[in-house]
Amino acid sequence: MIGVGRVAVIREFLHAGQERATLPGTEELMTTAEFITALFCQIADPLSGIPTHPHARLWPSEVVALGLLHALKGVGHRPFYRWLTRDYRPLFPRLPERTRLLRLFRTHHDWTQAFLAAPTVLGVIDTSGIVLMHPIREGRSPQQMGRKGLSNHRWMVGGTRCLLVNQYGLVVGWDCATANAPDKTLQWLIRQVDGRLIVLSDTAFHAAEGDPANLTLCRWGEWEDRILVETVLSMLTVVLHCKRTIRLKARVVLPPQVVIMLW
Numbered sequence: 001m002i003g004v005g006r007v008a009v010i011r012e013f014l015h016a017g018q019e020r021a022t023l024p025g026t027e028e029l030m031t032t033a034e035f036i037t038a039l040f041c042q043i044a045d046p047l048s049g050i051p052t053h054p055h056a057r058l059w060p061s062e063v064v065a066l067g068l069l070h071a072l073k074g075v076g077h078r079p080f081y082r083w084l085t086r087d088y089r090p091l092f093p094r095l096p097e098r099t100r101l102l103r104l105f106r107t108h109h110d111w112t113q114a115f116l117a118a119p120t121v122l123g124v125i126d127t128s129g130i131v132l133m134h135p136i137r138e139g140r141s142p143q144q145m146g147r148k149g150l151s152n153h154r155w156m157v158g159g160t161r162c163l164l165v166n167q168y169g170l171v172v173g174w175d176c177a178t179a180n181a182p183d184k185t186l187q188w189l190i191r192q193v194d195g196r197l198i199v200l201s202d203t204a205f206h207a208a209e210g211d212p213a214n215l216t217l218c219r220w221g222e223w224e225d226r227i228l229v230e231t232v233l234s235m236l237t238v239v240l241h242c243k244r245t246i247r248l249k250a251r252v253v254l255p256p257q258v259v260i261m262l263w
Contacts, residue, residue, distance in 0.1 A: 064112060117172050125190060135157050199215050
């Protein structure tokens with residue numbers, strides 16, 4: 001079962017400052033400062049065993065918390081840093097300069113692996129597109145990050161996000177690729193849980209060279225339980241607005257990290 005209560009908390013963070021009517025009988029919604037504190041508390045325990053460099057200005061839990069806040073906020077690097085230093089600098093008194101903070105995100109992205117869920121008997125894998133630009137703008141810049149591909153039967157330029165979830169909707173593994181990469185190139189996610197998880201997928205993950213032993217290909221209408229991963233991807237799109245990601249290079253600050261921990 002996916003944590004619906006936590007989704008409500010994330011919604012409050014994303015729409016902080018907006019006035020709304022409170023439903024009768026509901027609890028008072030937490031402030032953004034309270035949300036940041038609760039987020040940090042969830043991060044601190046799993047990362048307590050990571051050694052800290054003697055010259056580091058931030059603890060590992062602070063780095064991961066700031067990275068998740070960046071992903072949740074859904075804005076560019078400069079607006080995020082201005083918002084953080086203007087309103088919540090007392091929560092992070094040793095906050096480094098903006099470019100140094102971004103280098104910390106890129107260097108220590110692997111710390112988020114501590115929040116991956118354990119495999120169960122059954123799991124589901126699927127992909128979802130990330131739109132970076134309109135197809136008509138493809139090829140205008142030599143520094144273009146995405147590639148043209150299909151997502152939900154529509155052309156786009158961007159990337160593909162792949163999630164492997166267990167039977168409770170918790171993320172076991174994830175990866176990203178360009179939009180033109182076929183789903184079968186992400187079979188390594190399935191192979192790494194061979195013997196621990198039976199993975200259900202659509203036929204797009206089939207490879208002519210051979211499929212993993214723990215992969216079960218499902219045609220349309222079979223194993224309706226696969227809708228679970230669609231629910232998780234839908235929450236990424238509706239709640240966190242991750243269908244259109246702003247300038248996020250692969251493995252810097254990626255929204256699936258939010259799902260890995262908060263769900």
